[in-house]
Amino acid sequence: MKKLPDDIVQLLIKVINVKHLLYMYANVMQHLDGVSCGILKITYATNITFTLNLEQSIYINPKM
Secondary structure (H helix, E strand, O other): OOOOOHHHHHHHHHHHOOOOOOOOOOOOOOOOOOOOHHHHHHHHHHHHHOOOOHHHOOOOHHHO
16 A cells, blocks of 8 residues: 655645545556546546545547
8 A cells, every 4th residue: 555645644634734645646647658647637637626535537639
């Protein structure tokens, strides 16, 4: 299991004022080139906003 970096945990605790934080990593499509990570992050954020399943999404980079 991956661990969320401590600085991110501390920031989230301060921002949302909680004592404990539960999180999960999604098994998402990874970029294969060195330039599309920004596009994928925007796509992931959009999918989360609309409560779409990140683990079932397939993205076609040239069409994004």
